Amino acid sequence: MPANRDHELVTVIFTDIQGYSALTQQDESRAVDMVTHYQRIIADCTLAHHGELIQFYGDGSLSIHHSTLDAIHCAIAMQTSFRNNPTIPVRIGIHLGEIVRQDQNVFGDAVNIASRLQNLSVPGSILVSQPVAQQFLNYPEIKLKFLCTERVKNITAPIQIYAVEHEDLIVPSPNEIHRRNPIYKRPYLLVVSILFLGLLAVFLTDQFIDARRNRIMYENNIVVIPFTNNTRDTSLSYIGAWAGDMITQSLEETESVKVVSYRSLATTKTFEEMGLISPLKQIRTLKAQLAIKGNYYLLADSSFQFTSSLVNLQNNEVLIHFPIIQRRWKDLSDGILELSQRIAGYWESKGQRVLVIPRQDAHRAYMEAMRYLAKDYEKAEQALLKAIQLDSTYLDAYLLLTDIHISLNNPHHSAIADSILQQIGKRFETSSFSTKQDRMFRLYQAIVEGENENAYHILEEDYRLNPEDLFINTSMAVVALQFVNEPLRTLEILSEISPDTLDFESNYFARDRISYAIQANCQLGRFNDALRYASYYPADDEDDVHLGLRTRALVMAQDTPGINTLLQDVKLTRDQDSYARVLYTVSQEYKKLGDATKFRYYASLALNEYRSLQGYYYAQVLLDLDSSAVAMDYIKPIYESYPNIATLIFSMARCYLQQGDTAQARLLIQKLQENKPEKYDYGQSYYYQCLIYVLLGEYENAQLKLRQSINDGFYFHSAVVDNDPLLKPLFNLPGYEDITHPLRN
Numbered sequence: 001m002p003a004n005r006d007h008e009l010v011t012v013i014f015t016d017i018q019g020y021s022a023l024t025q026q027d028e029s030r031a032v033d034m035v036t037h038y039q040r041i042i043a044d045c046t047l048a049h050h051g052e053l054i055q056f057y058g059d060g061s062l063s064i065h066h067s068t069l070d071a072i073h074c075a076i077a078m079q080t081s082f083r084n085n086p087t088i089p090v091r092i093g094i095h096l097g098e099i100v101r102q103d104q105n106v107f108g109d110a111v112n113i114a115s116r117l118q119n120l121s122v123p124g125s126i127l128v129s130q131p132v133a134q135q136f137l138n139y140p141e142i143k144l145k146f147l148c149t150e151r152v153k154n155i156t157a158p159i160q161i162y163a164v165e166h167e168d169l170i171v172p173s174p175n176e177i178h179r180r181n182p183i184y185k186r187p188y189l190l191v192v193s194i195l196f197l198g199l200l201a202v203f204l205t206d207q208f209i210d211a212r213r214n215r216i217m218y219e220n221n222i223v224v225i226p227f228t229n230n231t232r233d234t235s236l237s238y239i240g241a242w243a244g245d246m247i248t249q250s251l252e253e254t255e256s257v258k259v260v261s262y263r264s265l266a267t268t269k270t271f272e273e274m275g276l277i278s279p280l281k282q283i284r285t286l287k288a289q290l291a292i293k294g295n296y297y298l299l300a301d302s303s304f305q306f307t308s309s310l311v312n313l314q315n316n317e318v319l320i321h322f323p324i325i326q327r328r329w330k331d332l333s334d335g336i337l338e339l340s341q342r343i344a345g346y347w348e349s350k351g352q353r354v355l356v357i358p359r360q361d362a363h364r365a366y367m368e369a370m371r372y373l374a375k376d377y378e379k380a381e382q383a384l385l386k387a388i389q390l391d392s393t394y395l396d397a398y399l400l401l402t403d404i405h406i407s408l409n410n411p412h413h414s415a416i417a418d419s420i421l422q423q424i425g426k427r428f429e430t431s432s433f434s435t436k437q438d439r440m441f442r443l444y445q446a447i448v449e450g451e452n453e454n455a456y457h458i459l460e461e462d463y464r465l466n467p468e469d470l471f472i473n474t475s476m477a478v479v480a481l482q483f484v485n486e487p488l489r490t491l492e493i494l495s496e497i498s499p500d501t502l503d504f505e506s507n508y509f510a511r512d513r514i515s516y517a518i519q520a521n522c523q524l525g526r527f528n529d530a531l532r533y534a535s536y537y538p539a540d541d542e543d544d545v546h547l548g549l550r551t552r553a554l555v556m557a558q559d560t561p562g563i564n565t566l567l568q569d570v571k572l573t574r575d576q577d578s579y580a581r582v583l584y585t586v587s588q589e590y591k592k593l594g595d596a597t598k599f600r601y602y603a604s605l606a607l608n609e610y611r612s613l614q615g616y617y618y619a620q621v622l623l624d625l626d627s628s629a630v631a632m633d634y635i636k637p638i639y640e641s642y643p644n645i646a647t648l649i650f651s652m653a654r655c656y657l658q659q660g661d662t663a664q665a666r667l668l669i670q671k672l673q674e675n676k677p678e679k680y681d682y683g684q685s686y687y688y689q690c691l692i693y694v695l696l697g698e699y700e701n702a703q704l705k706l707r708q709s710i711n712d713g714f715y716f717h718s719a720v721v722d723n724d725p726l727l728k729p730l731f732n733l734p735g736y737e738d739i740t741h742p743l744r745n
Contacts, residue, residue, distance in 0.1 A: 007230055009297045009307055010064040011071035011096045011132065012106075012114040013051070015042060015078065018089040018123045020059035035059060038088050041081045049074035050300075054106055060118075064106065066299045068096055068135045068324075072142055072164065075126045080168045082124070089124070093117025096131040096324065098295065098307075113159060116152040120161065120177045124170035127177075130160040131307075134323040148174035150181055157318055221468055223260040223288035224248045227306065231298035238364040239296060239332070243306065245363070246336050247292060250344035250355050252436045257347050260286050262370070263471035287468035287497060289313055292322075292343065303328045306339050310346075320346060333357045356432075362391035369400060374508035377404055395437055398424050402444045409715075411680035418448045418679070436462075450682050450713020452483035453742045467496045474509045477516050484743050485716040487520035494520075499536050511537065511546065518549040519718050527556035544578060548585050549718065555589035580609035584617055587624065592725040600625065619651055628658035644675050650688040657695050665692055683714030691726050699730060706730070707739045716740075 017038055020031065042061045046053045051065040051074055065071035075092050082088040095117060097110030113129055121127040128144065136142040143165040151158045163171045224247045227240035244262070251259040264286055294308035303326050310320040323342050327335030337357045358366070369383035381404055387397040398420055405417035421444055433441060439462055446455035456479050463476040473496055481490040494517050502510040514537050521530035530553035537546055547570070554562045563586060571579045583606035590598040603624050610618035614634070622631035632655040639648045649668050656664040669689050676685035686709035693702035706721075714720075721727060721740050730736050738745050 007098055007100055008064075008066075009096070009098050009230065009295065009305055010066055010110065011068045011094060012099065012110045013046075013061075013063045013065070013071055013075055014093045014111075014114040014118040015061045016091050016118050017059040018091055034086065034088055037086065038082070038090065041078060041088075045074050045077045045081065049077065054104075062106070062111065062114075064099065067301070068132055069139070069142070072126075072128075072132075072136075076164065076166055076168065079124060079126060079166075083168060091118050091121040091123055092126045093119070093121055093128075094126065094132050095129040096135065109155065113152075113155060116155065116159070117161065120150065120152070120180050122170060122172045122176055122180075125172050126164040126169060127172075128162050128164060130162070131321050131324060133160075133162040134321075137323070145171055147172070148177055150177060152181065220289035221258045221260055221287050221466070222251065222290045222292060222310075223265065223286055224251070224262075224292045225294075226265075227294035227296050227308070230295050231304075233298065236298070238367060239304075239360070240294075241367045242360060242363045243294060243296070243336050243339060244292075245367070246340040246355065246357060247308075247343050249434065249436070250340040251347070253355070253434055254344050254347040258466045258468070260288050261466075261469050261471050264469050286470055287501075290319070299326070301328075304332060304335060306335065308339070308343065322346070332360060355434075356393070356395070358387075358394040358396070359391040362387040362394050362397065365390060366394070366397050366400070369397075373404075377408065380404055392427070395424065395428055395433070398427075399437065399440050399444070403440075406444060406447055411677065414448060414680040414682075417444065421445055421448060447713075448680075452479075452710075452713055452715075455479060456484050456743070463493070467493070470497060470507075470509055473497055474513055474516075477513070481516055481520055482715045482717055485721065485741050486743060487523040490516060490520040491524075499533065502536070504536075504538050504541075511541075511543070515546050515549055518546070518553060522549065522552050522556060523722050525556065527553050531557060544581065545718075547578070547582065551582050551585045552589055552718075555586055555593070576609055577613055580606050580613060580617070583609060584621060587621075588725055591624070592723075592728060616647065616651075623651070623654045623658065626658060628655045631655050632659070646672060646675070646684050646688050649675075650691060653688075653692045654695065657692075662696060665696065668692065681712065683709030683712035686712055687714055687720065691724075694726060694729055697729075699733060702730060703733065703735060703739060710739060710742060 017035065020035070038059075039056055039061070042056070042063070043053055045051075046063045049065065049070045050067065051063050051070065054062045054064060063074075065074065071094055075094060079090065079092065082090045093114045093116065095110050095114040097108065097113065099106040099108040099110050117127040117129060127147075133144050133146075136144060144162040145165050147161045147163055149158045149160050161177060163169075165171055224244045226244040229237045229240050244265075248259055248262045251257050252261070289312070291311050291313050292308060293311055294306060296307075297305045299305055306325045308322040309318050310322070311318055322339075325335050325339045325342070327338075334357075337355060340355055340357075365383045365387035369380040369387065372380035372383060381401065384397050384401040384404070387394055388401070391397070402417045402420045402424075405413040405420070421441070424441065430438065430441070439458055443455055443458045446452075446458055459472075459476055459479050462472050467473060467476075473493060477490045477493040480486045480493055494513055497513075499514065499517070502513065504510045514533050517533040518530045521527070521533065530549070534546075534550040534553060537550075542550075551563070551566060554566060567579070567582060567586075570582050583602050587599050587602035587606055590602060603621055607618070607621045607625065610621055619631050619635050622628070622634070631651070635648065635651050635655060639645075639652050642648055649672055653665045653668040656662070656668070669692050672685045672689050672692075686705045690702045690705035690709060693699070693705060706727075716722075722731075
């Protein structure tokens with residue numbers, strides 16, 4: 001049966017009687033009396049200061065405390081007692097860290113470091129490590145003196161050593177500690193030969209260790225992993241994500257720091273467990289070289305203790321041990337605020353803005369929304385509304401709710417997004433926004449107003465700061481492609497994160513990035529590159545959007561065997577609607593290529609499938625095949641029931657034009673103009689007017705309406721403008737490139 005193992009954050013005290021072995025040889029009876037007296041003092045002091053005595057090792061002892069302050073007072077009491085008759089020469093070392101319990105024993109680096117400190121100390125002294133010293137920055141009654149930094153056996157990182165100053169204690173000199181360090185004890189004949197090199201190494205280490213650490217800190221991406229819950233209470237697991245999110249926000253407000261956004265972290269399916277699993281695949285996708293890792297513990301006095309460190313993920317080297325923060329439950333928000341500010345303080349601050357910590361129950365609801373983002377917008381929205389209800393000052397919840405409604409991309413949700421932005425403007429002082437919040441607020445305003453070029457430039461501010469952040473990089477690629485129609489720029493942005501690093505099993509953005517890359521390559525005529533990207537997509541989990549893009553690439557490559565294989569596979573494994581949609585896509589691509597024979601062949605196959613399905617595409621295929629009378633019979637009753645839907649108005653216009661009734665088509669152009677909503681149309685009405693003018697052969701008017709459409713916020717999605725065969729007559733006209741690529745004007 002395996003032994004039980006429990007992890008705890010404790011303060012470890014190691015003690016030892018110097019010269020005990022020699023005394024035993026000289027006077028065994030006196031030695032026994034001394035160790036008996038020594039053990040009684042150790043036991044009494046440990047009990048009096050709320051500690052736990054783990055074990056005596058003959059002339060040594062190991063004890064632990066859950067309070068570092070108790071541990072220091074206990075050690076001072078021990079040394080004070082050892083000064084009394086008979087005097088006992090005891091050395092004490094103290095370290096704060098994580099231990100592992102196994103049965104009745106404890107193990108871990110914390111025990112080893114405390115033991116090494118005890119070995120370096122002198123009788124009557126107490127040596128402590130930097131994690132212990134950091135606990136007493138605000139305790140003037142505990143006086144500590146920094147002595148030196150030493151490397152010790154079996155511990156990778158050097159240890160900063162402090163001595164406790166007290167009237168009953170001895171403070172050793174740095175030279176005394178250095179002389180006692182066994183790793184520097186060499187055979188006599190080697191001393192002279194290595195003395196100079198040793199001194200030089202110490203000098204160079206002191207000179208360059210900080211510079212090296214600073215270079216690593218500022219030049220590499222940092223990911224803040226949700227803190228690990230060591231409270232043994234799973235209901236408190238949300239605190240880890242709360243701490244991680246707040247630290248990330250603090251770092252986003254610092255100078256020259258590249259930090260992985262929490263939106264990037266939230267794209268992973270394993271988001272909830274990031275602190276518990278080996279995040280190797282996630283790190284590759286997130287392009288992080290450094291991680292801030294942390295733990296939190298529930299102590300005996302019901303307070304929470306947070307430990308954290310900056311780790312080099314390439315070699316697991318701990319670069320910084322951040323200060324340990326301890327707070328009671330009622331002050332947990334203040335504790336997380338202090339933790340965030342202390343960590344961010346290791347980098348240069350951009351300004352004096354104070355991070356606003358939301359209520360913990362509100363942040364818990366916010367994290368729930370983050371987990372639902374890629375799966376269920378409705379549940380994400382409900383969680384955010386709950387967060388706002390719990391904390392009406394929680395700006396990030398308002399912004400994420402705005403993001404959801406913008407992403408749903410229809411007039412109703414755009415109006416809701418606009419309403420939320422107006423609420424933010426009334427409820428919050430924009431001067432209180434963080435840099436990140438200010439950019440997001442301006443970005444959403446630009447999108448809601450249809451100012452796509454402005455939105456591109458605002459997001460570019462974020463992108464320039466950290467082009468390898470997965471969320472920002474993917475968002476920038478989308479905006480470059482769909483807002484300003486720059487497929488080449490899209491590919492440049494996507495290339496910052498190689499598709500070879502994408503984890504399709506766990507990352508929600510992986511599929512989207514492949515789809516955008518295929519669309520961009522198709523627009524540029526790079527069909528081989530498009531097919532190469534398509535090969536990354538999991539074959540057993542291909543959605544209709546990606547299937548359509550892969551179909552486009554195959555037609556552009558004029559890969560007839562590939563097209564036929566794809567059609568057979570879709571017919572066997574998917575529903576009739578998917579099969580009909582692929583046939584329709586093939587027909588449209590051949591139409592754009594000018595291959596009338598293949599266009600009509602695949603359009604006829606699509607029509608056969610759509611006869612039983614009916615729907616919008618049934619009418620479009622009928623019109624493509626010049627069956628306007630049948631199309632009119634199908635569309636007109638629907639149009640009469642919904643006379644103000646732009647797509648139906650356009651379809652009716654196509655029917656009239658095929659029947660030679662240009663007057664009715666012009667009336668429908670007028671109707672599209674009159675029905676155009678004042679807001680949230682985003683160029684749709686203008687675009688359908690443009691298409692009707694193209695069919696009328698009035699290309700100058702068509703270009704005018706196309707320009708108005710794009711200026712009104714029209715999205716360049718995968719079936720419009722350069723991807724729309726109906727617009728083909730405009731492609732080579734003067735001015736078309738300038739109209740359809742706003743950044744080039």
